[in-house]
Amino acid sequence: MSQRYLITGGAGNLACQLTRLLAERKAEVLLWDIADRPQGPIVGNCSYVQGDLRSLDSLRTSFRRFSPDVIIHFASLLSGSSEERRTLAWEVNMDGVFGLLELAVEFGVQRFFFPSSVASFGSPLPTPVPEDFPQWPTGLYGVTKVATERLGYYYYQKHGLDFRCLRVPIVVSSAAHTGATSSYASLAFMEACRKREFTFRVRQQTRPALVYVEDLLRGILKLLDASEESLTRRSYNLQALSPTSAEIAEAIVDRIPEAKMRFDPDPEITSLIDSWPTEFVDISSRQDWGWDPSFDLPAMADHFIAALQSRQKF
Numbered sequence: 001m002s003q004r005y006l007i008t009g010g011a012g013n014l015a016c017q018l019t020r021l022l023a024e025r026k027a028e029v030l031l032w033d034i035a036d037r038p039q040g041p042i043v044g045n046c047s048y049v050q051g052d053l054r055s056l057d058s059l060r061t062s063f064r065r066f067s068p069d070v071i072i073h074f075a076s077l078l079s080g081s082s083e084e085r086r087t088l089a090w091e092v093n094m095d096g097v098f099g100l101l102e103l104a105v106e107f108g109v110q111r112f113f114f115p116s117s118v119a120s121f122g123s124p125l126p127t128p129v130p131e132d133f134p135q136w137p138t139g140l141y142g143v144t145k146v147a148t149e150r151l152g153y154y155y156y157q158k159h160g161l162d163f164r165c166l167r168v169p170i171v172v173s174s175a176a177h178t179g180a181t182s183s184y185a186s187l188a189f190m191e192a193c194r195k196r197e198f199t200f201r202v203r204q205q206t207r208p209a210l211v212y213v214e215d216l217l218r219g220i221l222k223l224l225d226a227s228e229e230s231l232t233r234r235s236y237n238l239q240a241l242s243p244t245s246a247e248i249a250e251a252i253v254d255r256i257p258e259a260k261m262r263f264d265p266d267p268e269i270t271s272l273i274d275s276w277p278t279e280f281v282d283i284s285s286r287q288d289w290g291w292d293p294s295f296d297l298p299a300m301a302d303h304f305i306a307a308l309q310s311r312q313k314f
């Protein structure tokens, strides 16, 4: 029987792209988000419901009508907006997830997925970052991520909710937010395809941990599919690729020779991104549920550029 997935943040970047993979398994999907409509194309057996995570009544109605087997909780204020609107960030990222976890227990959902972030760690960090390295984030977004990891663990231990979490690096995706500092790797590819030029505002040596969206989405489903007995943890690190920005520029020029890649580092942006982790120990992800990313830099560059050039939005 096909599974029923309720995805909060269902209008966003990762949710819309995940519908492609869920369609392959003929899943029934309820995309649930405060936005008027999904920001990208969606495919498969999906319905869309507009709702605010801050209202338990509206969430409860969706649970009652849809009876989800699996919750994928993508709704969040991201890092910049969490600093700008702290009260709203707390209401959505903390009060919202608390209400959602309570409903998940009440309605007996089978599995609950939450994307934490590398921003849940503070700075400075060792390279690679161990799996149980203390998480002392400096931003409110990271605080809400680590707090949700602990909340999820509580619901797992005390209320039997099968909470599963990945600490997600910067995602390289054509739906990356254009204004976000963390989108520079995605934007380098996108602008090179569109305008044949891009100026990096980071150093040539800058190399935060990245993951290609295709690997991440398959990883999320692989973790969700894993048997409960195979898991030794609730929150998992992910390591995929950490190219320098000079290597990204070179990979682009190898494939689009006319693209002009320039460097004009902004000290503030550079010091922020250079403070982010470069590599993670992810041995438990590999051993427990088979994390095995397929995209290194050349493979990602080939795939991403081909997709952008065919104007396929994924």
Ligand SMILES: NC(=O)c1ccc[n+]([C@@H]2O[C@H](COP(=O)([O-])OP(=O)(O)OC[C@H]3O[C@@H](n4cnc5c(N)ncnc54)[C@H](O)[C@@H]3O)[C@@H](O)[C@H]2O)c1
Pocket (backbone or CB within 6 Å): 008, 009, 010, 011, 012, 013, 014, 015, 032, 033, 034, 035, 051, 052, 053, 054, 073, 074, 075, 076, 077, 078, 092, 115, 116, 117, 118, 168, 169, 170, 171, 172, 182
């Ligand atoms: N994209 C990345 O690089 C990255 C990295 C690490 C973790 N993550 C996490 O993955 C998740 C999805 O990321 P994304 O890139 O798709 O972000 P996104 O901003 O595209 O999607 C988040 C969605 O949450 C919705 N939302 C905000 N407030 C809401 C509310 N009150 N009620 C209902 N919906 C609300 C927004 O409308 C938006 O569609 C987020 O939790 C994010 O923190 C993303």
